[in-house]
Amino acid sequence: MKKTILLIGLILLLISNFASAQGRPYFYSTKADSLEIDGIFRSYLYHIPKEVSANPKIILVLHGSTMTAKQMVGLTGFEFNILADSLKDVIIVYPQGYEKYWNDCRKSATYKTNTLDLNEMNFFKGIISKLKRDSKIKHKSVFVVGYSNSGQMVYKLAKENPNFFKGFAVISANLPVASNNDCFSSNKAVSILIANGTTDPVNPFNGGDVVIGDGKKRGEVIPTFNSVQYWKDLLEDDEIIETQKELPDVVKEDNSTVVVYSYKSKNSKKKVELVKIINGGHIIPNPKFNHWPEPLGNVNRDINLPKLITNFFLSIE
Secondary structure (H helix, E strand, O other): OHHHHHHHHHHHHHHHHHHHHHOHHHHHOEEEEEEEEOOEEEEEEEEOOOOOOOOOEEEEEEOOOOOOHHHHHHHOOOHHHHHHHHHOOEEEEEEOOEOOEOOOOEOOOOOHHHHOOOOHHHHHHHHHHHHHHHHOOOOOOEEEEEEOHHHHHHHHHHHHOOOOOOEEEEEOOOOEOHHHEOOOOOOOOOOEEEEEEOOOOOOOOOOEEEEOOOOOEEEEEOOHHHHHHHHHOOOOOOOEEEEEEEOOOOOHHHOOEEEEEEEEEOOOOOEEEEEEEEOOOOOOOOOOOOOOOHHHOOOOOOOOHHHHHHHHHHHOO
């Protein structure tokens, strides 16, 4: 287990080195700021494209446990920044979790964000208010992406704050079982994308205990298709348009393929999407970063997940 922790620590160092070397323009154009929330100073990074539109969308990109906002920029291969520069209608924000964690829904989580029950929504609202004030923007809509621990955070946001965000995306996370859940649910339909690997060694695709590199259990989660069904059941229409699409197997050597399942309410236009990464691990597939540690599982090299997520957000009516 110590070897696993060391490997993960090494990969986080590699992310920082890789990011500073290969993504230097995106770090120079990604600014840092902070604000005080409930007596605690919280920091974040943000990327505003040149000649951004007057009413841009905002995408919050949340890092995983033990990570930093800067590492998340590199881990996603700078793809969110690249897409924002191309679209000129999106601002990307990378909030920093308190002591590198987020206050999610899991009762079993023992990190301080949970034990102190920090109000993460106050943090996110504070960031957006400060961006509007300092950058003189009037944002059109807000979206949020989370990976692993922050994927659990996104589930919490979707349950408790469904109207503040226009869309949600979860990577490498399943909903906790009822006995491990301490969030309330508004039981409102949302547009949400879930991307999970079938051989994820941390977040079990078919449900079970979540065990991370420090050997500590984060409690039990339900299977991926059950997580999808939870949100599908909330769609506000009896008539659901269902589609299934297998994406091109571009890199045969990765022994991984991707199937996308989509469910859209004909009435509300809300939609739920599953990106099933067959033989995929606890990773974020993208073309710029593939240096994942072996303990996190197999790396799919066919898709650009940040682009799939951004396209999902932009397709929400």
